[in-house]
Amino acid sequence: MKQAIFTLALITSFIPFTFSQSETDFVNFDNQWNLLTSDNGGHASTNKYRFNEDSITVNNLVYFTMKYSGEELSQDWTSYEQAAYRQEEKKVYQLNLFDSTEVLLYDFSLEIGDVLLGTDYIGEPDLTVVEIDSIQLEDGSMRKQLHMSSGNSCTIQWVEGLGSIVYAFNSAMYTCFTDIGTTLICFSQNDTPLFYENEDFFGCWYESSPPEPNLITFGSQWNILSSSQFDGNQSTTKHRFRASPQFLNGKIYFQTERSSEENGSDWLLNDNYAYREEDEKVYLYNITDSTEVLIHDFGLSVGDIFISKQYISDPGIELIVTTVDTVQLADESDRKRILLNCESGDFEIQWVEGIGNIDYPLLSTIYSCFFDVPGSLLCYSENGETLYEDISNVEGCWYDYDTEVNNLVNSASEWHILTSSQFNSDLKTAKVRFDYPEKIYNGLEYYHLESIDDPGSANWILDETQAFREEEEKIYIYNVANNSEILIHDFGLNIGDTFLSKQSVDDPGTTLTVTDIDSLELIDGSLRKRIKLNCELNNTISWVKGIGNISYPLAGTVSSCQLEFNTQILCYSEFGQTQYEGVSNFEGCWVTAVEEIPDLEITIYPNPVINHIYIDAENSITNAKIYNLQGQLVLEKVDVSSMELVDINTGMYFLHLVNSKGQELTKKILVE
Numbered sequence: 001m002k003q004a005i006f007t008l009a010l011i012t013s014f015i016p017f018t019f020s021q022s023e024t025d026f027v028n029f030d031n032q033w034n035l036l037t038s039d040n041g042g043h044a045s046t047n048k049y050r051f052n053e054d055s056i057t058v059n060n061l062v063y064f065t066m067k068y069s070g071e072e073l074s075q076d077w078t079s080y081e082q083a084a085y086r087q088e089e090k091k092v093y094q095l096n097l098f099d100s101t102e103v104l105l106y107d108f109s110l111e112i113g114d115v116l117l118g119t120d121y122i123g124e125p126d127l128t129v130v131e132i133d134s135i136q137l138e139d140g141s142m143r144k145q146l147h148m149s150s151g152n153s154c155t156i157q158w159v160e161g162l163g164s165i166v167y168a169f170n171s172a173m174y175t176c177f178t179d180i181g182t183t184l185i186c187f188s189q190n191d192t193p194l195f196y197e198n199e200d201f202f203g204c205w206y207e208s209s210p211p212e213p214n215l216i217t218f219g220s221q222w223n224i225l226s227s228s229q230f231d232g233n234q235s236t237t238k239h240r241f242r243a244s245p246q247f248l249n250g251k252i253y254f255q256t257e258r259s260s261e262e263n264g265s266d267w268l269l270n271d272n273y274a275y276r277e278e279d280e281k282v283y284l285y286n287i288t289d290s291t292e293v294l295i296h297d298f299g300l301s302v303g304d305i306f307i308s309k310q311y312i313s314d315p316g317i318e319l320i321v322t323t324v325d326t327v328q329l330a331d332e333s334d335r336k337r338i339l340l341n342c343e344s345g346d347f348e349i350q351w352v353e354g355i356g357n358i359d360y361p362l363l364s365t366i367y368s369c370f371f372d373v374p375g376s377l378l379c380y381s382e383n384g385e386t387l388y389e390d391i392s393n394v395e396g397c398w399y400d401y402d403t404e405v406n407n408l409v410n411s412a413s414e415w416h417i418l419t420s421s422q423f424n425s426d427l428k429t430a431k432v433r434f435d436y437p438e439k440i441y442n443g444l445e446y447y448h449l450e451s452i453d454d455p456g457s458a459n460w461i462l463d464e465t466q467a468f469r470e471e472e473e474k475i476y477i478y479n480v481a482n483n484s485e486i487l488i489h490d491f492g493l494n495i496g497d498t499f500l501s502k503q504s505v506d507d508p509g510t511t512l513t514v515t516d517i518d519s520l521e522l523i524d525g526s527l528r529k530r531i532k533l534n535c536e537l538n539n540t541i542s543w544v545k546g547i548g549n550i551s552y553p554l555a556g557t558v559s560s561c562q563l564e565f566n567t568q569i570l571c572y573s574e575f576g577q578t579q580y581e582g583v584s585n586f587e588g589c590w591v592t593a594v595e596e597i598p599d600l601e602i603t604i605y606p607n608p609v610i611n612h613i614y615i616d617a618e619n620s621i622t623n624a625k626i627y628n629l630q631g632q633l634v635l636e637k638v639d640v641s642s643m644e645l646v647d648i649n650t651g652m653y654f655l656h657l658v659n660s661k662g663q664e665l666t667k668k669i670l671v672e
Contacts, residue, residue, distance in 0.1 A: 023189065024143065024161040026106060027064055027087040029053055031161070033168050034186035034204045036245075036252075044245065044252055045070060046185065046205045049080070049169065056084050056095075063095050066169065072205045083169065092163070108160045110146060127156065135159060137194040162187045162195060183247065197247070213335060213354030215296070215361075216254050216277045218243040220354075222361050223378040223397045235260060236378060236399050239362060240267075246274050249292075253285050256362060262398045275362075282356070284364060286311060295364045298353050300324070300338055308366040317342060317369055319349060327352055329387040342369035348458075355380045358390050406528070406546045408489070408553070409434055409447055409470040413546070415553055416570040416589040428453065429570060429590045432554060435462055444469055446478050449554060455590045468554070475548070477556070479504070488556050491545050493517075493531060501557040510535060512557060520544050522579040533557070539651045547572045550582060597657065597665040604655065608670040614642045619659040626669075627654045645671055 021028045033049045049068045056063045063084035067077035084095045090109035095102050107116055116127040131147035144160040157165045166183050186204035187195040193204055222239045239258045246253045253274035257267040274285040282296040291312035300306060300321045309316035319340040326334040336353040349365055350358045357365050358377050379397035380388040386397060399411070414433045430451045438445040446467035450460040467478045475489035484505040493499060493514050502509040512533040519527040520542075529545040541557055542550045549557050552567045569582035571589035578589060601618035615621055624643060626635040634653065637643055648671050656666045 023141075025087055026092045026161055026163055027051060027085055028161070028189070030190045032188040032191070033162075033184060034188070035168070035182050036185045036206055037182045045207055046072070048072070050077070051085070052079070058095065058100075062086060063093075085169075090160075094169075106158060106163060108144060108146065108158070116148070126150070130155070135195075138196075139192070139194055141194075159195070165197065183245070214277055215282050215354055215356055216241055216275055217354075217382070219383040221381045222355075223381075224360065224362075225376050225378050225399055236262070236397075238262075239270075241275070242267075242269065248274060248285055248287070249290060251276055251285075293364060296351060296356060298336060298338065298351070306340060306365075308364055308369075310364050310366050314366070317366055319365060319369075322348070327388075330389075331385070331387055333387075340365070352388065355388060407470055408475050408546055408548050409468050410546070411436060412574045414573045414576075415547075416573075417552065417554075417567060418570045418591055419567045427591055429455075431455075433460075434468070435460070439467055441467065441478055441480070442483070477554075486556065489543055489548060491529060491531065491543065499533060499557075503556045510557075512541060515540070520580070523581075524577070524579055526579075544580070547580060597659055597663040602657070602659075602665060604667055604669070607667075608672045609645055610672055611646050612642055612644055613655070613669065615640065615657065617641075617657075617659060619661050619663070621657050622660055623658040625656045627656065628652075 021030070029051050031050065034046055035049060036044060036046050047068045047070050049066050052065045052067050054065070056065060063086045065084045066080040068080050069075075069077050081097060083097055085105070086093050086095070090107060091104060092106040092108075093102050094105040104116065110116065110129045112129050112132055114129045116129075127148040127150055129146055130149045133145050133147075134142045135145050136142055143162065146158040148156040148158060150156070159165065162168065162184070164184075168184055183197065184195075185197045185206065186193055188204070196203070218241050220240060223236060224239060225236055237258045237260050239256050241254050242257050244254070246255060253276045255274045256270045258270060259265070259267045272287055274287060276283050276285065280298040281294055283292050284295045285292045289311075293309045293312055293314075295308070297306060302321050302324055304321045306319040306321065307316040308319050319342060321338055321340050323337075323339040325337050325339075327337045328334055335355070338351040338353075340349045340351070342349065349369070351365075352358060355361055355377070357363070359365075361377055361380070377388075377390045378399065379386050379390070381397075389397070411434065414431055417430050417432060419428050419430070430453045432449055432451045434447045435450040436447065438447055440446075446469045448467045449463045451463065452458075452460050465480055467480065469476050469478070473491040474487055476485050477488050478485045482505070486502045486505055486507075488501070490499060495514050495517055497514045499512045499514070500509040501512050512535060514531055515534050516532040518530050518532075520530040521527055528547065531543045533541045533543070535541060543557075544550060547553055547569075549555070550569055551557075553569055553572070555567070569580075570591065571578050571582065572580040573589075581589075597617070597619075603616040605614055607613070615624070621640050622638060624637045624640045625633060626643070626645075626648070628634055628651070634648060635643065635645070650671050653669050653671060654666055655669050656664065658664050
């Protein structure tokens with residue numbers, strides 16, 4: 001049967017009252033409890049508590065209130081107005097001063113197997129005594145200790161005269177929650193400390209005010225774009241600190257929790273790691289092996305070296321501070337920023353105070369020095385206000401990979417494009433992607449392209465001459481100079497449909513006919529819709545959903561129908577992972593110019609080709625390959641001076657030659 005709950009007619013009078021006190025009594029005027037409390041600002045503080053000697057009489061029962069002080073040496077006390085207490089033999093009762101109810105808080109006469117019944121009105125669990133032992137206090141005396149279990153993983157320690165080690169003055173129910181913000185750090189009697197929760201670290205007083213702006217705060221949120229080794233399985237998660245201290249190895253830590261719902265409140269605790277912050281340093285604690293590593297130090301100066309580790313036994317990598325400056329947040333406040341280089345010197349890391357490592361703010365910086373970085377910061381917010389956005393090619397603070405990935409105009413894709421003048425020796429590769437945020441032209445949202453032509457460069461060049469938009473499977477290109485727009489792709493076409501491809505709004509265009517619709521398998525095994533079209537000149541063009549025209553994904557298809565076309569896609573990637581390789585006669589996704597066979601040393605004829613093509617060269621041709629416009633190898637010969645092409649369909653091809661000196665030449669040929 002559950003313990004009875006009393007509703008008391010609160011008739012209160014303060015009467016000087018004396019009673020016999022034992023050293024092991026909980027209600028004892030000589031006792032003092034120092035409790036450590038954490039608040040939602042990341043500040044941890046100590047308060048001391050004692051019993052008032054004035055009593056409260058209710059229904060002929062005598063209770064004592066408590067007083068507290070937040071100053072270690074001060075005798076200025078404030079009355080604790082939430083509860084009052086009485087003790088009867090080994091039992092301690094708590095009177096709730098708000099609703100005039102009483103509960104049994106402690107019973108130190110219980111034996112193993114006994115149950116302290118919970119109270120229905122607050123949902124308190126029943127507690128069972130699972131073990132009884134004793135602890136030795138600082139003066140050498142022994143106190144009885146009861147181990148109470150709530151039937152789950154929660155075990156509570158009661159010490160006679162001290163109460164619960166976690167929260168001495170409140171219902172035992174509170175000690176079974178991980179988000180409790182108060183714990184006993186020191187118990188004294190007659191001003192003599194008798195018990196320490198952790199003597200080496202705490203003593204009897206602890207004050208912690210992390211530097212501002214501090215990373216461990218409870219109003220902050222990190223929206224992080226994550227992937228598994230950039231395999232295409234992308235997701236956004238939001239992260240925040242849980243406002244509950246954890247005492248691990250004598251130090252105060254805080255854990256993070258995460259949610260995969262943009263507007264949801266389903267938060268999951270990250271029980272692998274915990275964090276603490278001290279003197280501008282942020283430490284990561286591995287709960288599994290009880291070890292700690294330093295992941296940030298905002299006290300560093302230019303030239304300082306920081307050893308970044310993933311775990312305690314990791315030798316780590318050296319990061320060199322190259323720059324210390326500030327970055328302005330959206331609220332126009334400034335935050336200290338530290339730029340560091342990895343040991344290789346070719347990758348820059350950015351820390352922002354209060355935010356952390358931009359590549360992944362809540363893990364060791366060592367991840368940022370490898371290509372398998374698991375995530376990047378999308379947005380950082382405080383109290384619901386976005387203050388910092390990092391990935392400029394992702395719009396907003398949430399990214400849904402499943403809905404965006406098949407769009408051509410998206411933030412995840414990059415194209416490596418090979419250009420040349422008639423595919424002669426002047427080969428050039430450029431990496432192209434869409435720049436965010438959007439630009440508004442004629443009331444419509446467009447996105448410009450940006451590119452780099454040096455694989456080691458991080459300086460993207462914005463193309464402000466044209467912009468792109470996507471709507472209902474159609475891709476439009478906008479000419480900024482003449483304020484005009486043309487349609488360059490329509491993935492809603494069916495077999496037999498025609499498409500008028502133009503280079504400009506005044507161009508009469510070229511009529512393309514859809515001859516086939518199938519799927520192209522990407523490197524990760526996923527399928528993309530492919531549309532094949534024939535030009536009026538009878539050469540085939542291929543469009544792939546999300547990639548575009550294989551010959552040139554980001555230009556009008558009409559270019560692919562012309563003999564002077566000189567551009568091919570080398571590679572297409574999503575989130576840094578190559579998903580499609582185009583021109584197969586080149587290795588990798590970046591091609592630099594090679595030494596070409598001089599024009600005076602070689603003659604190729606006839607062109608157009610009917611059945612045979614002949615090659616006269618000063619140095620013998622050791623290898624000859626013919627590719628179609630999609631980069632597929634059609635024919636290969638070694639040690640040749642002529643090639644028979646009778647089995648090759650009519651159309652445009654590329655002839656690639658290598659001579660005995662290793663010089664190369666690529667020529668466009670037309671087979672009739």
